[in-house]
Amino acid sequence: MTTTSATTPREALRSPMTWLVVAVIGVGAYLFVPFFVSALQLNPVAGILSVAIWGGYALLLWWILARMQRFGRRSWVTTAIAFAWGALGVTGLATKASPGFSDVLTSTFTFGQDSEWASALTAGVVEETLKWAGVLAIAFLPGLRIRSTLDGLYYGLFVGLGFEAAESALYSVSSAAYADSVVWAVIATFVLRGVISGLWSHPTYSAITGAGVGYFVSSPASLARRIGILLGALGLAIASHILFDAPVLEGNAIVATVVKGVPVLVLLLIILRVSRKTRAAQIEAETESATGGPSV
Amino acid sequence: MSSGADSAADAASLNPPEPLSVRLIGRGSAAGALVIAMVALAYAVVLPLVAEAVSAPAPPRVIDIGEGATVTVAETWSEGSPAAGETTLTQGGATLVLSEPEATERLPIETLDGLTSGWIETAPEGSVATAPRTFTTDAGDDAATVVLQEPLETVQAWVVSDGAHEVIAVLTAPPAAWEATSASAQVLVRSLTFAEAAP
Numbered sequence: 357m358t359t360t361s362a363t364t365p366r367e368a369l370r371s372p373m374t375w376l377v378v379a380v381i382g383v384g385a386y387l388f389v390p391f392f393v394s395a396l397q398l399n400p401v402a403g404i405l406s407v408a409i410w411g412g413y414a415l416l417l418w419w420i421l422a423r424m425q426r427f428g429r430r431s432w433v434t435t436a437i438a439f440a441w442g443a444l445g446v447t448g449l450a451t452k453a454s455p456g457f458s459d460v461l462t463s464t465f466t467f468g469q470d471s472e473w474a475s476a477l478t479a480g481v482v483e484e485t486l487k488w489a490g491v492l493a494i495a496f497l498p499g500l501r502i503r504s505t506l507d508g509l510y511y512g513l514f515v516g517l518g519f520e521a522a523e524s525a526l527y528s529v530s531s532a533a534y535a536d537s538v539v540w541a542v543i544a545t546f547v548l549r550g551v552i553s554g555l556w557s558h559p560t561y562s563a564i565t566g567a568g569v570g571y572f573v574s575s576p577a578s579l580a581r582r583i584g585i586l587l588g589a590l591g592l593a594i595a596s597h598i599l600f601d602a603p604v605l606e607g608n609a610i611v612a613t614v615v616k617g618v619p620v621l622v623l624l625l626i627i628l629r630v631s632r633k634t635r636a637a638q639i640e641a642e643t644e645s646a647t648g649g650p651s652v
Numbered sequence: 653m654s655s656g657a658d659s660a661a662d663a664a665s666l667n668p669p670e671p672l673s674v675r676l677i678g679r680g681s682a683a684g685a686l687v688i689a690m691v692a693l694a695y696a697v698v699l700p701l702v703a704e705a706v707s708a709p710a711p712p713r714v715i716d717i718g719e720g721a722t723v724t725v726a727e728t729w730s731e732g733s734p735a736a737g738e739t740t741l742t743q744g745g746a747t748l749v750l751s752e753p754e755a756t757e758r759l760p761i762e763t764l765d766g767l768t769s770g771w772i773e774t775a776p777e778g779s780v781a782t783a784p785r786t787f788t789t790d791a792g793d794d795a796a797t798v799v800l801q802e803p804l805e806t807v808q809a810w811v812v813s814d815g816a817h818e819v820i821a822v823l824t825a826p827p828a829a830w831e832a833t834s835a836s837a838q839v840l841v842r843s844l845t846f847a848e849a850a851p
Contacts, residue, residue, distance in 0.1 A: 367678075372685040380692050453695035455745030455829055459703035459730065462742045466733035474747065475805060475826065482695065489691040496676065496684030503673045530830075531780065531801045541780060548776065573673040582672075612776075 371498045380493070381440050384448025388522065391451065395529040402532030405542045406525040413550050414439070414521040417559075421513060426632060430510055434494060434501045438511040441490035442518025442562070446483060447526075453482045472603040480598035483519065487562040488590050490515040491569040504638065505570035505631040512566015516559035523558075524549045552610055556617030557600070560624050561593040567627045596620040707742060715739060718752030720847025721819060723840055741840075746825030746833035753817035753846060760796040760811035761786060763818060767809055771800050791845045797838070806830040808837065814846040 568589025707730030732740030
């Protein structure tokens with residue numbers, strides 16, 4: 357199976373969605389890169405080490421996820437667009453949106469010493485919605501890029517992976533700024549964000565929203581049901597993200613991330629299983645329809 | 653009876669509606685682009701404008717933080733919702749909470765040590781704290797500050813004491829916002845003035 361239909365470059369260039377995706381990634385890069393460059397200038401060793409570690413992490417996961425694909429290979433171009441949307445589009449727009457959302461929140465409600473709740477709500481709502489928009493944009497790009505729930509889940513994973521790698525690289529440099537050992541600070545951030553919470557972090561949340569987008573565009577169900585799943589999956593990802601960042605169950609970072617994260621990972625695995633079964637049945641039906649009999 | 657309706661139903665079940673992904677083939681997706689553009693604009697443009705309007709900065713002003721103690725606040729800081737015993741100020745995603753003056757006999761550095769130990773115990777793995785730094789406020793009171801870098805955010809605390817009372821200020825900010833707000837918060841804390849002791 358391929359998830360792209362024949363699309364000429366001319367058709368792609370005529371689509372407003374193509375230009376919108378380019379604009380969002382470009383503006384995101386314009387907003388995010390200066391942050392990273394200034395952090396890099398402050399601490400070049402930490403910056404280079406962070407880029408090496410998180411770049412390697414992203415490439416390794418990219419390779420593993422690409423090899424785990426079932427029902428055919430997905431387009432690497434679309435995968436790269438998903439990754440870039442997360443790494444540059446979401447991180448960049450979030451530099452404007454997160455402070456704004458946080459200011460509105462703290463001006464409207466009283467958080468006082470519980471300001472970590474404001475940070476958790478801000479990160480959950482802003483980042484998940486922007487990642488969700490990325491998978492939705494890919495679905496509307498010319499070329500039939502998402503035609504199953506599984507496709508949406510796959511591209512959602514890559515939007516989240518791009519965001520995770522870029523944001524974590526910035527955090528690594530920031531944490532190294534005050535540490536006695538730059539190398540240890542970068543490695544500690546990597547262990548916490550990449551290893552301990554890596555399985556149930558940004559890629560997991562956006563894979564859930566991606567599955568919702570995949571269902572929305574590929575299911576023949578009623579519009580109300582598809583919108584319900586689309587927004588329900590987004591709500592689920594936002595709630596999971598808020599819970600993960602919320603100042604509850606704090607104390608032991610490892611216990612906290614496992615207790616908060618494992619249910620989200622289990623949820624994603626259930627969605628993955630259902631999506632695979634649905635896709636297998638869909639392929640079976642397509643084969644029957646094409647051959648006039650049951651597939652062997 | 654109703655054989656026509658039955659065959660229509662059969663036809664419908666044999667030919668379920670085409671998914672949106674198929675219906676989009678060969679179309680420009682202008683509606684989809686509009687939805688995504690609205691989300692992006694709402695977050696990158698509208699939200700910051702709303703935040704600016706909601707937390708409209710006022711000219712530099714003197715705020716009473718309780719017990720007659722005051723701080724001079726730059727126009728870039730906005731006052732958050734009031735809460736008992738504390739004053740909340742916000743700026744660009746960062747939050748600065750100032751406590752009411754409380755009676756104390758401790759030095760700022762001693763209070764700060766206690767705060768830092770408590771933080772380190774509950775902070776996530778990989779968090780680091782700087783060594784405390786002492787300074788004197790514009791009014792000549794003793795003060796100290798420490799920065800705690802957590803994986804997800806940066807926290808900076810100040811303790812200011814006039815020898816009989818102390819005020820604790822805590823700045824919480826995401827890494828991207830910390831650099832800009834920390835310096836401004838430092839100026840704000842330096843401006844802290846305790847009430848004149850009664851003769």
